[in-house]
Amino acid sequence: MTSLGGGGAAGGLQTRVRMVARPSSVPAVRRFVDDALVGWGRLDLVDDVTLSASELATNATLHSGSTFFEVELSADDAAVRIAVVDRGAIPARTIANRGDVATSVEAVEDESMTGRGLFLVSALASAWGVEDLPGGTRVWAEFVTGTADYTPRAPQVRGAVAPLDDADxxxxxxxxxxxxxxxxxxxxxxxxxxxxxxxxxxxxxxxxxxxxxxxxxxxxxxxxxxxxxxxxxxxxxxxxxxxxxxxxxxxxxxxxxxxxxxxxxxxxxxxxxxxxxxxxxxxxxxxxxxxxxxxxxxxxxxxxxxxxxxxxxxxxxxxx
CATH class of the missing domain: 1.20.140 (Butyryl-CoA Dehydrogenase, subunit A; domain 3)
Structure with missing residues (x-):
């Protein structure tokens, strides 16, 4: 299995959208993912990916401090991958710790909505991670057809070489x-x-x-x-x-x-x-x-x- 990391699906299907970082954008993110996956014929993964996209968009909206975020969606025969990229200043390790599988379910229930959301992503995704970008953060998740194991997974945390677009x-x-x-x-x-x-x-x-x-x-x-x-x-x-x-x-x-x-x-x-x-x-x-x-x-x-x-x-x- 190839992790999304900083890239997309080489030779596969790709799309992205830029959203203003407001709670009202989250339903539009769900619509974006649902429309794309239905159009791509990936009905088997619509529910898990859409729910995870909603949580990642909520994380970017409430906690990144960024004016906007971008949702990147890609797919090939092996997997569907989603990433949310923002210009927030929170280090990748800090974000990853919110969904760290070492945290007990009881402790997660006491945390913020973002903590619970990332914990949910860690259980739904086949792999997920957080990357520090020059001037921002990318949180990504990968979903494989036929995966029935919802055991939470530890995040992959690393830096990335691709900078964010510095355009106004x-x-x-x-x-x-x-x-x-x-x-x-x-x-x-x-x-x-x-x-x-x-x-x-x-x-x-x-x-x-x-x-x-x-x-x-x-x-x-x-x-x-x-x-x-x-x-x-x-x-x-x-x-x-x-x-x-x-x-x-x-x-x-x-x-x-x-x-x-x-x-x-x-x-x-x-x-x-x-x-x-x-x-x-x-x-x-x-x-x-x-x-x-x-x-x-x-x-x-x-x-x-x-x-x-x-x-x-x-x-x-x-x-x-």
Missing amino acids: VRVIELLGCPPDLLLAHDANLADIARELRLFGASHQDEEMVEAAEQVVEIVRLSAVAWNAARLVAKQGILDGRTQVDVAIASADPADLPRKVQVLRRAVGAAEAMMARGLLMTLPAPAPVQEWRDWVEGEMIEQATMDREPVRFSEWLAGRR
Whole structure:
């Protein structure tokens, strides 16, 4: 069995998401893991990995002192591996001691939720450990199909050579966000990118191919942070909520205005083609267009002007 340690599943499936370190992020982490494992066909490990991910995310949220954390999930034929990486200053040994299997169950019951959580991870995982990173910590766990032994295991504790990304990270808040509009925006962008690419290839139109690539590239660059918003929206829909508060940990916020401008220009080119009947995709409906205007303003102004967030309903009231 190969331990996750500082790496992922070489040649296997990998995904990750960046979450703001708040308790409200934990349900989105569970949704992230559940969606990925179901999509990968690893139904046998969904319960154990999802529960462990929830505990690791709670640990990062309550005790790391970090503004954000990243969840890394990977899988191959042998195992599923999860890691939570934060920028906290707590040494690996201190974290590992909270879940140390030498601690009795009775003693664990007297400890904090984090102690109980890591003790649970140590029992569910086939192997787990903690690594000191330059400027942070990675807590990882590995799960093997068919493992029925829930005996707690001692953690592997070591340093790691891979540093954390030192890019500036700014928390962007989208308060009172209608989850259906967020998901409709995502679906519309995916349709636009796909049809622009097909049109450009079939008509040898380099401009349209470039526009499609711009949409895809901006979406790719933003995926680690934006996936958190999508997860919160999906969970909100499942819970029957009409509004959710979304927090996005955006790296390199100074570059957000450029990304927004490039994306808006590419979408505008696609909508001009729709008006001429060249594309089958329809423009996003008016509520989604309004929502995009609000999101663009919130992201740019919160990132570059450090202003307080404005709720969607308040923004709408001021616009009409």
